[in-house]
Amino acid sequence: MxxxxxxxxxxxxxxxxxxPVDALKEATVRALSNKVVSDAGFGYGPDEGYAPLRENIAQWLTQFYGPRETITSSRICITGGASQNLASILQVFTDPLQTKMIWLVEPTYHLVFRSFEDAGFYGRMRGIPEDESGMDVFALQRALEEFTLSGDTDSDESYVGKPARSYRKSYKHIIYCVPSFSNPSGTTMTRSRREALVRVARRFDALVICDDVYDFLVWNKTSNSQPIGTSLQRLVDIDRILDDGPLDSFGNVVSNGSFSKLLGPGCRVGWAEGSEAFIYGLSQAGQTKSGGAPSQLMSTFVNDLMETNTLxxxxxxxxxxxxxxxxxxxxxxxxxxxxxxxxxxxxxxxxxxxxxxxxxxxxxxxxxxxxxxxxxxxxxxxxxxxxxxxxxxxxxxxxxxxxxxxxxxxxxxxxxxxxxxxxxxxxxxxxxxxxxxxxxx
Ligand SMILES: Cc1ncc(COP(=O)(O)O)c(C=O)c1O
Structure with missing residues (x-):
């Protein structure tokens, strides 16, 4: 050849x-030149992450998605990116004996499999096909019904690997998907599928983990005055309002956001959004309690980029x-x-x-x-x-x-x-x- x-x-x-290397350089210099910001950046951050960044993300998401209710910073915690946060979610909200099965849209983002295996779910992942409207929620529902009928739902009460704590729960099932502009297929789930998925998750005590990492990258042009993000309707927003809201304080959906595709993967900063109870629980993961929220210093740089509207x-x-x-x-x-x-x-x-x-x-x-x-x-x-x-x-x-x-x-x-x-x-x-x-x- x-x-x-x-x-x-x-x-x-x-x-x-x-x-945006130059913009990041400037943001870094500004952040490090401000003693209050740099002291915060070099310290162990609060469990939920750098407060000004949580605040700015909450406002930015509210503007972009235009949900019925304003997104408050208490619904947001800072993460080390979507992959790091997937592992944290599984640490806090699953238990390999109480959580039965992981259901993933198929084709699915291939680098999540190892995280599920690490969390004890080797051999317990099942693919659910998708069509042009996104994950086939009816196939998922049938699979969950069959699984439940097969009787494989007994919990091992003697298992004390993860003690009961008020900040956490173990969901019975995990559903993983990328509802908008999916990796790899580019598919976007329709609104009716999203609603159906939230209902199925509630019925089977499942947590839907949505990697919402491509949402800001919409190639359509807006045809009206509404921001384009309002047409995306995240599952986490639907869970807030559908059928009078979630069944318990944790809810059934978490949105996993990331700056990897917006700034650069090496930044390792992201955010999670969910109910206040869920977000507080997530921030209580052992790794966070020991070291504070991940990516604290980088959070101060990213926050500068948001504060100055550069991002x-x-x-x-x-x-x-x-x-x-x-x-x-x-x-x-x-x-x-x-x-x-x-x-x-x-x-x-x-x-x-x-x-x-x-x-x-x-x-x-x-x-x-x-x-x-x-x-x-x-x-x-x-x-x-x-x-x-x-x-x-x-x-x-x-x-x-x-x-x-x-x-x-x-x-x-x-x-x-x-x-x-x-x-x-x-x-x-x-x-x-x-x-x-x-x-x-
Ligand atoms: C769907 C999806 N989730 C997560 C990630 C990784 O995100 P992060 O870099 O924030 O860990 C990617 C990267 O390709 C992705 O496509």
């Missing part, structure tokens, strides 16, 4: 040009305009080079009403599978792709054959000619494989 520059359409990172500006003027441009570039090259080969993709602007996030999910022609395409792409084209099989729930007995002929393409890492060239190289691989498959028939 003549030298080909590597092209990585797998990596789900923002490219270095999308990181909000960066999202709207840089990330959203770049993402919109790259998405439309990717769609046009997919239509030109892949669609004629029998490839379909989502989210497709002709069918999806809400489009955003980092990924386009591509379905290969029936004769091909993702393993052979990924292998050939790497060997002959120096092209990295997200193999659909990675996103199948391990041991979950996936019935979705489409997963094994799907690919995840990221649009926020490579740009311009390389984004176009990447899709073009993929087209060459598909053409070559189709030719050899057809000659074998």
């Amino acid at each position: 003549a030298f080909l520059r590597p092209i990585d359409l797998f990596k789900g990172w923002p490219s270095p040009e999308l990181i 909000q500006q960066h999202i709207s003027t840089k990330l959203v305009s770049e993402g919109r441009r790259r998405y439309s570039l990717m769609v046009s090259i997919i239509r030109k080079r892949l669609t004629p080969l029998g490839v379909t993709f989502s989210p497709d602007p002709e069918r999806a009403t809400l489009i955003g996030g980092y990924y386009v999910w591509v379905k290969l022609p029936v004769l091909l599978d993702a393993d052979q395409v990924c292998q050939k792409a790497l060997e002959t084209q120096n092209l990295d792709l997200g193999n659909g099989s990675l996103f199948a729930v391990p041991g979950g007995g996936s019935r979705d054959a489409d997963l094994y002929r799907s690919l995840r393409l990221c649009l926020m890492w490579e740009d311009g000619e390389y984004l176009v060239e990447g899709v073009d190289r993929l087209a060459r691989v598909i053409e070559a494989l189709l030719k050899s498959e057809e000659s074998r028939l």
